[in-house]
Amino acid sequence: MAVVGHTNAGKTSLVRTLLRSNDFGEVDDRGGTTRAVHPAPLTADGQTLIVLHDSPGLENAPELLDWLERRRGNRHDGPARIRELLDDPRARARFDQEAHVLDLMSRINVALYVLDAREPVLEKYRDELAILGDCARPIVVVLNFTASPESRAEEWRTALAGLALHTVVDFDAAVRDPATEWRLYLKLRAQLDAFAPLLDTWLDHRRHEEAERRQAALTAIAELLIDAAACRRIVPARESEQALQELQNAVRRREQGCVETLLDLYRFGDTEYRGENLPLSGGQWRDDPFDPETLRHYGIRTSGYLGAGIGGGAAFDLTTGGLSLGAGTVAGTLAGAGASLIHGLGPRAYSRLRGHRHLGIDDAALQLLARRQTDLLAALIRRGHASRSALAPSRTDQTEATRLPRALRRARHHSTWSTLNRERRHDAARANAVSALSRALGRRVPEAESPTTERRENP
Amino acid sequence: MPRSDTVSIGDWLLAETVRLAEEREGRRRDDRVATSAGASAETGLARRIALRARALPGADGTRADIVRLGRLTRLFAGGLLVAAAAAGILAASASVDQRQIDFLLAATALLLMPTLMLAGWLGVVITGTGRGASGSIAGALLATACRRIGPRILTSDQSADILEAAGGFLRTAPGRWLLGCLAHAFWIAYLIAALVTLVLYFSVVQYDLVWGTTLLNDATMVTLFESLANPLVALGVMQPVEPEWLLAAREGTGVGDGRGRWAWFLLAVITVYGLVPRLVALTASAAMTAIGWRRLTLDTAQPGYLRLAGSLIPHTAPETPDHTPTRAERAPRRPPTNPQGRPLLVGIELEHEPWPPRIPGIDMQVVGRADDRAGREQILAALQALDAPPPALLVLCSLLRTPDQGHERFIDRCADAAGTIPLLVLTDGAVLARRDGNVDSRRADWQALAARVGGKAVEFDPDYPDAAAIARLQRWIAGHDE
Numbered sequence: 001m002a003v004v005g006h007t008n009a010g011k012t013s014l015v016r017t018l019l020r021s022n023d024f025g026e027v028d029d030r031g032g033t034t035r036a037v038h039p040a041p042l043t044a045d046g047q048t049l050i051v052l053h054d055s056p057g058l059e060n061a062p063e064l065l066d067w068l069e070r071r072r073g074n075r076h077d078g079p080a081r082i083r084e085l086l087d088d089p090r091a092r093a094r095f096d097q098e099a100h101v102l103d104l105m106s107r108i109n110v111a112l113y114v115l116d117a118r119e120p121v122l123e124k125y126r127d128e129l130a131i132l133g134d135c136a137r138p139i140v141v142v143l144n145f146t147a148s149p150e151s152r153a154e155e156w157r158t159a160l161a162g163l164a165l166h167t168v169v170d171f172d173a174a175v176r177d178p179a180t181e182w183r184l185y186l187k188l189r190a191q192l193d194a195f196a197p198l199l200d201t202w203l204d205h206r207r208h209e210e211a212e213r214r215q216a217a218l219t220a221i222a223e224l225l226i227d228a229a230a231c232r233r234i235v236p237a238r239e240s241e242q243a244l245q246e247l248q249n250a251v252r253r254r255e256q257g258c259v260e261t262l263l264d265l266y267r268f269g270d271t272e273y274r275g276e277n278l279p280l281s282g283g284q285w286r287d288d289p290f291d292p293e294t295l296r297h298y299g300i301r302t303s304g305y306l307g308a309g310i311g312g313g314a315a316f317d318l319t320t321g322g323l324s325l326g327a328g329t330v331a332g333t334l335a336g337a338g339a340s341l342i343h344g345l346g347p348r349a350y351s352r353l354r355g356h357r358h359l360g361i362d363d364a365a366l367q368l369l370a371r372r373q374t375d376l377l378a379a380l381i382r383r384g385h386a387s388r389s390a391l392a393p394s395r396t397d398q399t400e401a402t403r404l405p406r407a408l409r410r411a412r413h414h415s416t417w418s419t420l421n422r423e424r425r426h427d428a429a430r431a432n433a434v435s436a437l438s439r440a441l442g443r444r445v446p447e448a449e450s451p452t453t454e455r456r457e458n459p
Numbered sequence: 460m461p462r463s464d465t466v467s468i469g470d471w472l473l474a475e476t477v478r479l480a481e482e483r484e485g486r487r488r489d490d491r492v493a494t495s496a497g498a499s500a501e502t503g504l505a506r507r508i509a510l511r512a513r514a515l516p517g518a519d520g521t522r523a524d525i526v527r528l529g530r531l532t533r534l535f536a537g538g539l540l541v542a543a544a545a546a547g548i549l550a551a552s553a554s555v556d557q558r559q560i561d562f563l564l565a566a567t568a569l570l571l572m573p574t575l576m577l578a579g580w581l582g583v584v585i586t587g588t589g590r591g592a593s594g595s596i597a598g599a600l601l602a603t604a605c606r607r608i609g610p611r612i613l614t615s616d617q618s619a620d621i622l623e624a625a626g627g628f629l630r631t632a633p634g635r636w637l638l639g640c641l642a643h644a645f646w647i648a649y650l651i652a653a654l655v656t657l658v659l660y661f662s663v664v665q666y667d668l669v670w671g672t673t674l675l676n677d678a679t680m681v682t683l684f685e686s687l688a689n690p691l692v693a694l695g696v697m698q699p700v701e702p703e704w705l706l707a708a709r710e711g712t713g714v715g716d717g718r719g720r721w722a723w724f725l726l727a728v729i730t731v732y733g734l735v736p737r738l739v740a741l742t743a744s745a746a747m748t749a750i751g752w753r754r755l756t757l758d759t760a761q762p763g764y765l766r767l768a769g770s771l772i773p774h775t776a777p778e779t780p781d782h783t784p785t786r787a788e789r790a791p792r793r794p795p796t797n798p799q800g801r802p803l804l805v806g807i808e809l810e811h812e813p814w815p816p817r818i819p820g821i822d823m824q825v826v827g828r829a830d831d832r833a834g835r836e837q838i839l840a841a842l843q844a845l846d847a848p849p850p851a852l853l854v855l856c857s858l859l860r861t862p863d864q865g866h867e868r869f870i871d872r873c874a875d876a877a878g879t880i881p882l883l884v885l886t887d888g889a890v891l892a893r894r895d896g897n898v899d900s901r902r903a904d905w906q907a908l909a910a911r912v913g914g915k916a917v918e919f920d921p922d923y924p925d926a927a928a929i930a931r932l933q934r935w936i937a938g939h940d941e
Contacts, residue, residue, distance in 0.1 A: 008861035021769050036777035043772075046464070046503050059863035062832060097864075118894065122808055123831035124865060150894060212760050220762035223482065257485035264486065264766035419483045425606075426623060428630065 001050055001188075002104050002137075005114035006128060007057025010144040014114055014171065015040050015054045018181070020267045024054075037104050044205035049198055053104055056097040061127035064095050068131065078134030082106070098131075105135035110192055112184075117143040117151040117170075121159040129163055138191045139165060142184065146170040167191060178210065178381075214381065214447065215438070217265050221373040222407070222437035224258040226430065229366055229404075229411035230418035233359040240357045247359050250420045255369055259376065266380040360412070363404055374444045381446065407437035464503025465756050468628070472525045474512040475624035476617050478763035486766070489516050498771045505757040507771040508764055520615040527612055528605070528625060535604050536641055543645040547652030555660050559667045562708070562725060569653050570733045573646045577736060580642060602626055633751025636744045643741035650734045654726060661722045668721035669708050681705050687728060696727045792880040792913035794938040795848035802882075802936050805829060805838055805873060806855040807866060810887060816855065816921035818884070820929050821936065823853060835869055839876055848878035851936045857887040858901050858918070859894075862908040871912045881914035882935050888918055 003011045016024050019040050042050040064085075071081050082102050085091045092099045105111060111132060115125065132139060141160055146153050153170060160168055169184045182203065189199045228251050235243040410433055411417050416425040417433070466474070481487060490511065497511030512518060554565040609622045628634040660666070672680050681702050688700045697720075704717055757764055804815055806828040815825045826842065829835045842852075854870055856862075874881040885905050888898050902918055909916035915935055919928040 006861075007863050019772075021772065038777045039775045041773075041775065057863070060865040060868065062835070062865055063868065066832075119859075120808075120810060124808075148894065213765065216760055216762040216765040220482075223762070227483075253485065254483065257482065260485050261482070261762050261766050264769060265762060267769035419479070424619070424623070426627060431630075 002053045002055060002101075002108040002111045003114060004055050004101050004105070004111050004132060005057065006061075006116070006125060007059050009057065009114045009116045011057065011114045012054050014112065014142060014144065015052050017171075018042070018052060037100055042202065044202060049202045049205075053108060055101045055104055058098055058101060058128045058131075060095060060098065061124050061131055064098050065127045065131055067091060067095070068134065079106075079136050082131075082134050102131070102135060105132065105137055108137060109195065110138045110140060110188060111135075112142050113139050114142045114144050115156060117146050117153045117156055118148050120152065121155055126159070126163060129160075129165065133163075139167070140184070140187055140191060141165055141168045142171045143168060145172055147172040181206075211447075213265050214377075214442075214445070217262050217377050217380075218438040218442050218445065219434060220258055220261045220265070221370070221377065221441055222434045224254055224373065225366060225370055225408055225437060226411045226434055227254055227418045227420050228361045228369055229408040230415050231361055231420040232415040232418070234356050235359065237357050240359060243357075244359055247361070247420075251361055251365075251369075254420060255373075258373060262373070262376055262380060266383070268380065268383070366404060366408060370441065374441055378445050405437055405440045407433040407440070464505045465754055466505055466509045468752065468755060469522065469525055470509035470513065471755055471757065472528075472621065472624045472628060473518065473521055474509050474757055474764075475627055476521055476525075476620045477512045477515060478761065479620040479623050480617060482763045487515060493518075494767075494770050495774075497767075498773055501773060503756075504759045504764070504768055504771065508757055508759070508767055511767065511771065517615070517617075521617050521621065524613040524615045524618060524621050527614075528609065528621060531605070531608060531612060532625075536644070539641065539645055540648045543648035544652035547649035547654075548656045550649070551653040551656035551660070555657065555664075555666060558665070559669055560725075562668045562670045562721065565668075566725060566728050569650070569729055573650060573733050573737065576642070576646065577740065580639060580740070584639075602629065631751075631755075633748055633755055636748040636751055639744035640741060640748055643737050643744060647734065647737045647741060650729060650737065654729055654734070657722075657726060657729070661726075665718065666722065667718065668725060671709065677706060677709060680709075688724065691724075691727045691731055694731065696731065697723060700724075789911065789913045791910075791915075792874060794850060794880050794936075795878060797847070798850035798879065799847035800824065800849050802851040802853050803842070803849045803877060803879075804853045804855065807857075807869070808860050809855060809857050810859060810890070816886070818853075818919065818921065818929060818932065819924050821853075821932060824849070829869060839872060842873055842876035845877060850879065850938070852877045852879050852881045853884055853932070854881050854914075855884045855886060856905060856916075858885050858891045858898065858905065859887045859896075861901070862904050867908050867911060870908070870914070874912060874914065880935070881909070881912055882932060883909045883914060883916035884932070885916055885918045886920060889920060889922075 003015055005011050012024070019042065024038075024040055036056065038054045040052040040054060041048040042052065068081050068085065071084055082105075085095070086099060086103060113129065113132060119125070129139070129141075141156075143151075143153050143156060145151060157168055160166070167187055167190075169180065169187050171180050171184055185199055185203055185206075189196050192199070231247065231251060233243045233247050414430070415421050416423055416427075417430045418424060477487075487493075493511045493514035493516075496514040497507040497509075500507050500510050513522075550569055554560065554568045605622050605625055610618055613621060615621070629638055670680060670684070684705050685700060685702075688697065691697045692699050704720070707717065708721060759765060759768070801822050801824045804823040804825045806814060808830055809828065814828065815823070827834055827838045829838055852874055854873070856866070860866070870881050870883070883905060885902060888902070891901060892898050902916075906916045917928050917931050917935075919925060919932070
């Protein structure tokens with residue numbers, strides 16, 4: 001599959017989005033960043049099913065068309081005229097980039113012609129399509145930047161119909177709408193009967209991959225929340241402030257680790273992407289999870305002990321505030337974890353007698369962690385790899401429920417579940433809690449749209 | 460599972476150790492070389508992940524610890540077998556501490572625990588529940604031993620994660636079968652030691668093996684013994700038993716002369732009902748362990764592994780030479796020495812209306828717009844027909860367009876035809892900014908194009924005329940360099 005088009009139309013961005021990789025090629029507002037034909041294999045289970053070929057932009061189609069039109073000998077034989085051009089060393093030197101693209105066109109089964117839909121219908125684009133038409137390969141026109149208010153998609157559709165090009169698909173590389181990606185493959189399937197089984201295999205793989213990626217992301221978030229909920233520090237009262245700082249820092253690092261996992265899972269993880277004006281501001285959340293202002297921003301009610309607590313942050317002393325966990329947690333504790341309660345309160349009371357304090361992360365901070373990780377995941381699911389704008393944290397007036405999921409309430413009583421504690425142990429019970437929590441979190445995150453059988457049959 | 464995606468146990472533990480650390484601390488920043496090494500392998504994702512883990516800085520120390528942990532495990536297994544043999548000897552000795560031995564009590568004392576544990580193990584295997592390593596006592600003991608002793612013998616910074624990874628391995632299918640092997644080996648050692656002890660005792664001491672009952676009648680007991688003996692007879696390990704011979708050993712009836720036969724009966728019961736099932740279970744577990752071992756791979760659906768999939772995609776080389784075409788800047792064109800008339804104005808692929816725009820203070824002669832082939836040819840023809848060069852050729856270009864070779868060649872040809880300096884007037888900067896386009900870089904691209912055709916470029920918005928831009932244009936038209 002060749003990805004061709006005018007310079008700076010978004011060819012490499014399209015390849016990145018189809019490849020789910022933002023480290024393929026180079027993307028820049030300046031045109032002409034791709035100077036060579038670069039293959040990008042789409043693989044399923046270690047097998048390459050499709051090879052995309054990113055190509056340099058076409059820059060001088062009008063003069064090239066003039067050159068081709070002067071070749072009267074092959075007036076009705078487009079491929080022969082193209083061969084003539086490719087065999088002529090002087091013409092190759094003059095139309096260097098175009099020659100690479102035309103050479104590529106002779107080796108592929110289908111071409112994706114990428115158009116910036118914000119551009120007016122200029123003659124040079126028609127010239128490009130006329131030249132590519134001479135290569136006698138099916139062409140699917142991909143209208144990029146259709147999400148822009150300045151998109152002229154309809155104008156383009158009319159113009160393309162005038163060129164007998166009816167296979168047109170909207171595909172904004174900056175907005176990864178899985179539905180449009182499916183539509184693109186379905187259009188290709190309609191164009192390439194012989195490759196229908198292969199494209200079906202690819203679509204099945206893609207759907208499986210999407211589901212697997214989403215599940216892995218949910219698991220990563222659930223692991224973070226379990227780690228944070230079960231995190232404990234037992235310290236002498238005089239050292240509690242310092243220990244609180246250390247605890248908060250550990251949770252901050254753990255959250256950052258989760259953010260990076262999500263970015264990596266959705267292939268937004270390379271170092272360059274964590275630039276200044278990119279999502280999450282350098283790959284990190286701008287707001288501190290222990291800042292009451294951040295909690296208010298997310299509509300999370302803060303408990304009374306917040307601010308009055310030992311550090312003023314969203315952490316609390318489990319010993320003195322053991323029952324300030326919130327009514328929901330207390331109810332859950334009494335209902336489901338009586339043994340753990342006794343098991344947990346004994347050492348706590350003993351530590352209290354020794355003047356020690358138990359520090360942990362409070363419900364509001366856990367809710368905040370859950371909320372913004374699921375928000376990030378929902379945004380990543382729909383984010384195109386060509387998008388270069390920052391992810392804005394969502395703001396809501398809706399107040400979060402105060403009751404934590406059962407798995408997190410259980411984690412409160414299993415300090416060995418947290419990888420942030422010195423004594424840690426991953427056992428089957430923890431795995432079950434992570435699994436249950438990821439299922440609960442999954443209800444907050446929309447699933448990526450996938451093609452139905454009906455749509456597949458009627459592209 | 461494709462064979463190309465299996466990993467060795469050492470690599471499995473190493474990759475898991477790295478995953479656990481990276482999930483807690485975030486991805487290693489020093490993994491560029493290791494990731495490239497993983498990506499260079501043409502194999503499945505699991506092997507690429509394992510290769511990356513092996514190439515990470517500090518991996519050698521971790522691998523050395525994994526080898527130590529292997530030694531510790533083997534040592535533990537050996538110790539466990541010795542302990543099992545000791546337990547078997549003790550149990551056998553305890554059951555023959557008197558010269559008159561109750562057959563059923565002795566058999567029960569030696570077989571009850573192994574049989575109950577075997578039933579429990581079978582229950583776990585059949586139901587598939589209890590995936591935890593503590594499915595057997597051996598697993599729990601091994602896990603505890605690793606936790607307690609591990610930190611003392613492992614020296615790398617990742618020792619805690621190595622132990623965690625080892626615990627994780629014991630929860631996988633081959634890990635569970637391996638624990639099963641250990642548990643079966645334990646009870647086999649126990650039973651063999653008990654059998655050998657009994658044989659020794661029976662060889663050098665005379666015992667009377669009897670049976671008795673308080674609640675049941677003798678006929679029931681005879682039936683019970685016959686049911687115990689029939690499979691042994693069928694297997695050929697003992698002679699058929701007659702009710703008279705059985706009744707002769709009834710407690711209190713006087714001891715018959717079948718001592719040796721009764722001792723053999725007890726040994727056969729322990730062997731066939733205790734040892735053989737364990738040997739079968741050990742063989743099955745060992746076979747399953749071997750199969751699982753050979754198919755061992757990483758669970759690449761784990762977030763810590765799946766996140767690496769993007770970075771570990773094999774790199775592909777460009778199919779054509781990757782070079783930027785040489786577009787040398789030409790020497791700056793000089794304004795004509797004897798210009799005539801007004802500066803000329805040409806527009807290229809503009810969106811701005813109305814056409815022509817007004818530039819206050821500059822009186823221009825409009826030549827036309829080059830939006831298509833007809834326009835371009837018309838403009839070139841008009842410029843070639845000029846009698847004398849004009850002071851300048853103003854080329855109105857839109858910053859919304861990406862400058863390309865077509866623009867460059869056309870402007871170059873126009874400047875040649877007119878014999879004057881091309882001055883590029885760049886518009887639509889505000890519209891580009893509204894599109895979130897990078898105005899600075901686009902302007903720089905057009906300025907580079909202007910330099911390549913020997914001209915100059917200035918940004919100018921006809922809707923908001925900028926006096927400084929107009930003044931620069933006027934100076935350029937008047938022939939001043941800047």
